[in-house]
Amino acid sequence: MTAKQTVYVNEFTDGILDPTKEMKNRVKDGGFIVANTTPGCWGPMITPALKGGHEVTRPVYVEGAEVGDAIAIHIKSIEVTSIATASGNDKPVDGRFVGDPFVAGKCPECGTLNPETVIDGIGQEAIRCINCHADITPFTFTNAYTMAFNQNKTVGISLNKDAAEKVARDGKKYMNTPENSIQNPVVTFAPHDLVGAIARVRPFLGQLGTTPARPLPDSHNAGDFGQFLIDAPHDYGLTKEQLEDRTDGHMDINRVRDGAILICPVKVPGGGVYLGDMHAMQGDGEIAGHTTDVSGIVNLQVNVLKDVKLEGPVLLPVVEDLPHLAKPFSEEEKQQAIQLSKQWGIQELEDSYPISFVGTGADLNEATENGMERAANLFGITVPEVMNRATINGAIEIGRHPGVVTVTFLTPVKYLEEKGLADLVRNQYV
Numbered sequence: 001m002t003a004k005q006t007v008y009v010n011e012f013t014d015g016i017l018d019p020t021k022e023m024k025n026r027v028k029d030g031g032f033i034v035a036n037t038t039p040g041c042w043g044p045m046i047t048p049a050l051k052g053g054h055e056v057t058r059p060v061y062v063e064g065a066e067v068g069d070a071i072a073i074h075i076k077s078i079e080v081t082s083i084a085t086a087s088g089n090d091k092p093v094d095g096r097f098v099g100d101p102f103v104a105g106k107c108p109e110c111g112t113l114n115p116e117t118v119i120d121g122i123g124q125e126a127i128r129c130i131n132c133h134a135d136i137t138p139f140t141f142t143n144a145y146t147m148a149f150n151q152n153k154t155v156g157i158s159l160n161k162d163a164a165e166k167v168a169r170d171g172k173k174y175m176n177t178p179e180n181s182i183q184n185p186v187v188t189f190a191p192h193d194l195v196g197a198i199a200r201v202r203p204f205l206g207q208l209g210t211t212p213a214r215p216l217p218d219s220h221n222a223g224d225f226g227q228f229l230i231d232a233p234h235d236y237g238l239t240k241e242q243l244e245d246r247t248d249g250h251m252d253i254n255r256v257r258d259g260a261i262l263i264c265p266v267k268v269p270g271g272g273v274y275l276g277d278m279h280a281m282q283g284d285g286e287i288a289g290h291t292t293d294v295s296g297i298v299n300l301q302v303n304v305l306k307d308v309k310l311e312g313p314v315l316l317p318v319v320e321d322l323p324h325l326a327k328p329f330s331e332e333e334k335q336q337a338i339q340l341s342k343q344w345g346i347q348e349l350e351d352s353y354p355i356s357f358v359g360t361g362a363d364l365n366e367a368t369e370n371g372m373e374r375a376a377n378l379f380g381i382t383v384p385e386v387m388n389r390a391t392i393n394g395a396i397e398i399g400r401h402p403g404v405v406t407v408t409f410l411t412p413v414k415y416l417e418e419k420g421l422a423d424l425v426r427n428q429y430v
Contacts, residue, residue, distance in 0.1 A: 003028045003063040009035040011180050012276075013059075015044060015052025015103075016236070017249075018215040019268040023061035026270070032076075033060050033273060033300045036178045039293035040206050040277030041219070042087055043175075043183035046127050046137045048105025049116050051236075053219030054250070055183050059211045059272030062302050069266045070308040071210060071273060072424055074301040078203045078258045080153045080280055082294035084167045084174040086187045088144020089288050093137065101138035102225075103217045104234040109134035117184060122168035124189050144191030147292055148174075149201060149280065156280060156292065158197040164190040176295045186293065201280050203296060204257035209249025209313060210264040211272025214242060218276070222250040223360025223370060224403030248312045248360050249274065253399035253406060254282045255356075259318040261428055263421075265310040273302060285401040308420055311374045315356040315406060316428045323395035326354040326408045328429050352410040353425045354394070361403045368396055371407035379415045 003026040011024075027033055035057050044050040065071055098104040098113065106113050110132040117136060120128050127137040146164035147156040159167065164187070167174045171185030212221055217236055220226045226243045229236055247265055256262055264271070280292035319327060329337070334349075341349055357378075359371020372386045386407065390396060394409030416422040 001026050004031065006032045006034060007060055009033060009057045009060060010178055011058045012038055012055045013052070013218065015050040015054060015218055016215055017059070017211050017218050017221060017274065019211050019213060019272065020215070023059050023270055023272055025058065026061040026063060027302060029062060029064045029302070029304045031302060033302060035275055035298045037276045037278050037296050037298055038178055038181040038183060039082065039085060039175055039186070039295055040279070041290045041293055042186035043293065045090070045102065045139050046186060047117060047183045048114050048136060048138060049182060051103055051114055052217035053102030054207060054277050055181060056207050056218045056274045056276030059274045061270030062273060062304060064304045065266045065271040066269060067266055068307065068309050070305040070310050071264050071266060071271045072303045072305055073208065073262045073264060073273060075256070075258055075260050075262070076299040076301055078205065078278065079297045080149065080201065080203050080278070080294045081176040081296050082149065082174070083176060084146060084148040084187060085280065085292050085294050086144060086146040086189060086191050087290045087292050088191055088193070089142040090139045090290060091142050092139055096136060096138045099233040100228050102219055103236060105136070105138045107132060107134055107136050119184060119188055122165060122188055122190050126188050127184055141189060141191050143193045144189070145194035145197065146187055146191055147199065153201050156199045156201055158194040159192060160195045161192045164192040178295060199281055202257065203278055203280055203294070204254050204282070205275055205298065206252045206277030206279055207250050208256055208262055208275045210247045210266060211268050211274065212247045213245035213267040214238070216246060219250050221246050222248050222404060223367060224362060224400065225250060227362050248358055250277070251313065251358060251399050251404050252282065252286045253315065253358065253404065254284065255315060255317040255321040255406070261316040261424070263305065263310065263314040263316070265312065273300070275300070285398040287401050305420060311377060312360070313358040315358060316425060317356060319429065322354050323397065323408055325392065326394040326410055328353060351413045352393070353413065353416065353429050354408060355411045355425060356406040356408040358399070359405050359407055363403050364398065364401070364405060367403040367405045368407065371405055375407055378419060
């Protein structure tokens with residue numbers, strides 16, 4: 001199949017990222033991927049036919065990307081298209097899944113695994129098994145809300161009961177669900193525990209990355225959610241060692257937004273770039289477990305970085321999102337440092353730029369260790385050096401509370417040059 005300069009994507013996986021499946025779309029190195037994405041967590045979570053907890057775009061083959069390379073994904077734009085959505089804390093329902101409610105939903109009456117469903121009315125009992133009409137949703141809300149957005153998508157407000165039920169009766173319209181999506185709209189539940197709350201809209205992608213080296217449920221392509229797969233009783237169970245085949249595409253890092261660059265490892269030929277799980281807003285940590293899942297239009301540009309072997313994603317946030325200590329130095333600050341160096345007889349000062357390593361693990365401690373080890377391994381330095389640099393020139397920030405962090409620090413240009421990253425990083429911050 002011939003690679004194209006611009007690829008338009010509006011088809012989605014069944015929740016499984018499978019490297020053995022053919023990638024129908026191919027894009028040139030330096031080309032663009034334009035995608036109409038589906039809402040993330042909650043819609044797929046109440047659609048048992050989806051086996052991954054999310055519904056992401058079908059992966060795109062990037063021409064020239066080989067195992068051991070990296071792909072730089074430039075986020076050109078993110079536009080929310082949903083009029084309203086719903087979200088909140090979740091509670092799994094016993095008897096409606098096998099081992100993992102995100103992956104292996106099961107009808108509690110007829111026993112069908114990953115059955116298709118129909119919507120009958122509104123509310124938390126509206127999702128029904130197509131075979132026996134049993135209430136089948138594997139999750140319910142504990143505290144939740146319905147939120148509507150203004151036309152410019154700058155703010156949202158949480159709705160009362162009447163407004164939430166109005167949205168629930170025409171869920172796909174208000175969520176602007178893409179035509180090829182099979183998920184049930186979460187607004188069908190019509191939650192309204194929070195009423196009149198105002199929130200700023202700042203959209204980002206909860207899922208963006210490359211295809212893992214083995215079939216993985218999309219929401220479990222991460223070191224924290226992936227723990228549920230270890231020795232799991234369903235088809236996608238694996239060992240702790242096999243989880244290393246992940247690419248950490250499910251990050252929920254709110255800095256993966258318009259203007260940022262995400263550098264991803266290539267673990268299968270062509271890389272297999274995919275995306276989804278757009279959120280309208282989220283504080284660090286996604287502490288509620290979920291946030292405002294929305295449909296949207298995304299424009300990405302991809303570049304292959306030959307022989308840049310990464311263990312996980314590397315993020316170049318926009319300057320505004322960098323920790324204070326990791327922001328590039330101003331000319332005034334550089335002059336102050338030069339004067340100080342003359343006073344103390346220091347002959348050479350480091351030239352440096354910020355870089356963020358994504359780390360994931362079973363908990364935040366393990367994720368932090370993972371991120372620091374990835375940085376140390378890439379640059380051929382020690383973890384203690386990374387610890388020092390992240391302390392005086394950066395920060396550890398929480399992406400998702402169970403176990404996703406970014407390890408950010410000002411990195412000497414000579415380190416970046418040795419790994420072929422200097423021009424990319426410099427251009428992001430000059």
